Amino acid sequence: MNRTVRRTLVAAVLTPVAGAVMAGQSATAADRSAASQESVDRFDSGDQKLVDNLNARSQDKNIGSTFSGVVMDAESNEVIWGHDAQRALMPASNTKLATATAALTLLGPDHRFTTKVVYGDGTLTLVGGGDRTLTTADVTELAGSAADGLRHAGLDTVKVRVDDSLFAEPTLAEGWNSSYYDDQIAPVRSLVVDGKLVQDTAVDAGEVFAAQLAEQGIGVTGDVTRGQAAPTDFPVAEKQSAELSVIVEQMLKTSDNDIAETLLRATGIASGREATYEGGTAAVRDILTDRYGISVSNFEIHDGSGLSRSNRITARTVAEILDLTTDPRHSGLLKSVSDGLPVAGEAGSTLGPEWGRFDTANSECAVGQVKGKTGTLTGATALSGLTQGKDGRWKIFSFIENGSGAEGGAIKDSLDGLAATVNGCWA
Template identity: 40%
Template sequence: MPVRSFVSRVGAPGAALLATAAVAAGVLTGHGDAAAGASAEPSSAPSSSTAPLPPPPPVVTPEQRIASLLPQRLAALHLGSRASVVVTDVDARSEVLAVRPTARRLPASLSKLATTVAALETMGPDRRFVTSVLLAPDGTLVLRGGGDATLRTRDLGTLAAQATAALGAHLTARRPVVVDDSVFAPPTLAPGWPRSYYRGEVSPVRGLVVDRAASADTGMLAGRRFAAALERRGVQVTTVSRRHTPAGSTQVASFAGLTLAQQVKAMLQVSDNDIAETLGRQVALAVGERPDWAGAERARASVLARLGVPLDGVTLRDGSGLSRLSRITPYALVSLLDLAADPSRPELSSIAFGGGLPVAGRTGSLRPARGRFVTAPSKCATGKLWAKTGLLRDVVGLAGYTRSTDGHLQAFAVLVNGSRSTLALRRQVDGLAATVTGCW
């Protein structure tokens, strides 16, 4: 359910709360029109009668508490225009709070929410990507990648076992191995990526990867490991090289990897950049775009627009959030979360309810070892909140879900740009999220 017309700006719920309290205070103190009118007439009741009980204090809903308290706590951080916060009541389909909701912000890894929604919407949670082995007419064995970013060395062993069984009496022949990872366009740096990202942040995006290894050439790494698995089974491998699958090749083995829902969970828990970029290419293929940076960007935008996500001010140049050129609005982030929690869209439910998002103080990028949800203000939210983190050197973001004290599901996004991404700032953002749960 995208954020739509239920817009109540900062202070509106809080102002209503204060006005209610003021009316109540007038009744209690005898001030105000009603009290003045009552005191102008002499009392006809006997002097021994009991005075009427004062009315009960106004009931403050969890949503009113959030709308009143969260802006105060945000202001106390002195972040000014660098911070945005949006909270919606998913169950009531209403907006609770919006502080600078349309500001264009660097999203960091919160971009992965958009990548995930686009992938699940396009391909469904049960989609698997297939890696195959083909026998060329000249006896070459071709390892052909299908864009499975979670392929493991043991899966290559499974493929080698299938292939050797298919070779039968020709098992001992000397054979070259060819790697075909051409399902995606050749790798290049994304717009807004410095080359330094290839040293630890992300690998060049290829259609064949093994063990999520950081490698300059993941395809050839997979080819060498496949060749080693063949040799353990008696095949004499002469060379390992890269080229397209020769015409007339026949399939002798295949392996279907994790489901898309499982891949999404693996990506979101630890914010895996390689899975995110691979899924971006898969979305491009699924909608008929070229599987490169521009095609993935167009595909992602077209899917999100069809879902009704507000894309004014949104530019996502990659799938992982590493690009310095990407921008997103907090409204768009909460719209993605609302969609994922919509019961009419079960294909997206693995985001909101499938255990993919890190749990505060327990799992993934929000576990205590990362210093998250361990302070006095935020520790009370342990286990009560699940959210995606977003971090760059000058970005701190947190977007996800919690249940308020009345049991309503709340979606929230907190995004800070332009301040150093210190542990102290991350913990302050944790405190803002704990305010949404109602425990602080």
């Protein structure tokens, strides 16, 4: 498909969703010149005003000097504005955009994760299939089916075992520290109930399953153990997750670290690699380059969630990943990436008012007008997304700062202001 035809199709399919929302420092003349070199050669008056505003506002002391930013026209793919757009910085949870793209590409948006119960030699085994969204209600349903089967076979007692062998033994990713297990993420296993942040999510799930069996009148002997189900074990029950597209939306709306790491391992498996950080991240790199032609020369990730402080991605790469959602060749496959981006002012998302986003005099005009993926680590803040400018053209933006000494809320306010500038409501 040639470029002109593709852009014509893009213009035809881009429609407003949810109202108007689509489904560094330049203090010196030299800095301004460098920024302009990353932009298109000629601007209309609206683009030039946007460039001037971004040049000025990206000098905000809250953003600091270690900053990578870019704004692209979604129809032409031209860079309207950039500041160190090819500088690789710590992207925090913007990493999840790459993870989601690879998972959807390899597994497909209709993919479902399956949790199973099998029986053999007096033991029921709960087999994890990588469903990070499994709930107590789901486990209760599995226990009910298993209890019915046992009673039909004339059995009223059983041992319980868990099989979480689908994923490799949990380890810390490069750039993680053990304190993450306190409140950021659980050790990554293929079996978990209710998204609990506990050290052994698989055994915990087995204990929930055993308790539900007892509620169904089935006696459970001994403690819950871990072990692989035998090939000869008889299938008793299974529970499928929601479609992957739904899970991706949930992950992006709330920036769920546990779902992201589960998807990374599932992606590794789907690519024929091991269910490890290394297998998953290698698959992500291959998908970006081989399938979509995105350069990964300044791209380094060690996890799927963005918790790793060793991750490095450029604003240009993040913007190119988001641009895939506007391409008719890929927009169907990757629709849940766009749909999962939080909307400015959307309660329950990471851009909601409960997080103090888009609530300043300069940015509140963009409520309902901007979709963006947040990213926050100590020393790193990012905001990347899409918005329709006042000129009616869709724009893709990515802003990543590292090392600002400002208070976290002030940094976020400044990035929200940049997004409002791209939208044009802060003129």
